[in-house]
Amino acid sequence: MRADTEQDILKTELWWTALVTAVVTAIMLAIIYAGLVHHISPPSNIETIDPKTLHLTGEFTEGNLGTRVEAGDQVTSRVVATQFAFQPQCIAVPANRTVTLRFATPDVIHGILVTGTNVNTMIIPGYVSQVHTVFTKTGDLLMPCHEFCGLGHSQMWATVRVVPEDEFKPGPDGRVSCDAR
Amino acid sequence: MALAPHPNSSSQVPPSTDDVVDEAALERVMREVPSGALALSLLTVGLLLLAWFLMYAFVFLPRGMVG
Numbered sequence: 456m457r458a459d460t461e462q463d464i465l466k467t468e469l470w471w472t473a474l475v476t477a478v479v480t481a482i483m484l485a486i487i488y489a490g491l492v493h494h495i496s497p498p499s500n501i502e503t504i505d506p507k508t509l510h511l512t513g514e515f516t517e518g519n520l521g522t523r524v525e526a527g528d529q530v531t532s533r534v535v536a537t538q539f540a541f542q543p544q545c546i547a548v549p550a551n552r553t554v555t556l557r558f559a560t561p562d563v564i565h566g567i568l569v570t571g572t573n574v575n576t577m578i579i580p581g582y583v584s585q586v587h588t589v590f591t592k593t594g595d596l597l598m599p600c601h602e603f604c605g606l607g608h609s610q611m612w613a614t615v616r617v618v619p620e621d622e623f624k625p626g627p628d629g630r631v632s633c634d635a636r
Numbered sequence: 637m638a639l640a641p642h643p644n645s646s647s648q649v650p651p652s653t654d655d656v657v658d659e660a661a662l663e664r665v666m667r668e669v670p671s672g673a674l675a676l677s678l679l680t681v682g683l684l685l686l687a688w689f690l691m692y693a694f695v696f697l698p699r700g701m702v703g
Contacts, residue, residue: 467671471677474681475681478681481685482688485689489697493697493700494702495697495699495700495701495702496703497703498702499703572700572702573696573700573701574702575702587701587702587703588700588701588702588703589700590700
């Protein structure tokens with residue numbers, strides 16, 4: 456092979472390297488843009504909890520689960536993921552307001568996503584998962600468990616009911632449940 | 637009538653040893669191959685990149701803030 460043909464091939468390979476580097480850089484810039492400008496970031500809450508006693512005291516006792524409007528008009532919804540159900544199985548959230556979803560599990564690793572949104576997180580025993588989002592479309596959204604957690608995993612799902620703002624009326628204790636209205 | 641053996645059948649005729657490579661022709665071929673591969677690669681990566689950006693713009697960003 457003559458030398459300049461080898462040079463041609465080298466030049467082509469270097470151009471290709473530059474192109475691929477540009478492509479990867481563009482993708483990373485798009486992700487950074489989405490994070491900084493649109494506030495789309497992976498959930499990164501680091502908070503521990505004792506999985507063995509979370510049902511007995513504290514934030515995730517059964518009476519404290521579901522959606523509650525708290526001080527400062529903050530909407531927080533707490534859900535416990537177990538084998539094989541979410542408790543509660545339906546949460547009501549308002550549209551066009553920041554909602555904080557908090558999850559804990561007493562048993563194995565679960566995961567959730569909410570269809571039609573970017574809400575997607577793992578739920579790991581020993582930790583509290585927290586996701587903030589704004590729901591824009593009203594209606595019932597599906598929230599399945601998306602991390603295999605055992606034989607009943609495929610039947611483990613909940614409903615996120617996005618309610619128009621004017622219909623989102625908390626009770627005197629600030630709680631909102633799905634079957635009100 | 638017996639079939640005449642195929643002239644290139646290895647059982648009948650020893651293999652040809654006239655295997656000289658035409659260097660000029662080889663040169664021409666070698667010069668062309670990278671640009672063909674490049675065109676295919678650019679097309680493939682281009683389509684994948686387009687698909688990625690379409691999903692990004694029409695699915696990911698519209699699904700709104702999360703964090």
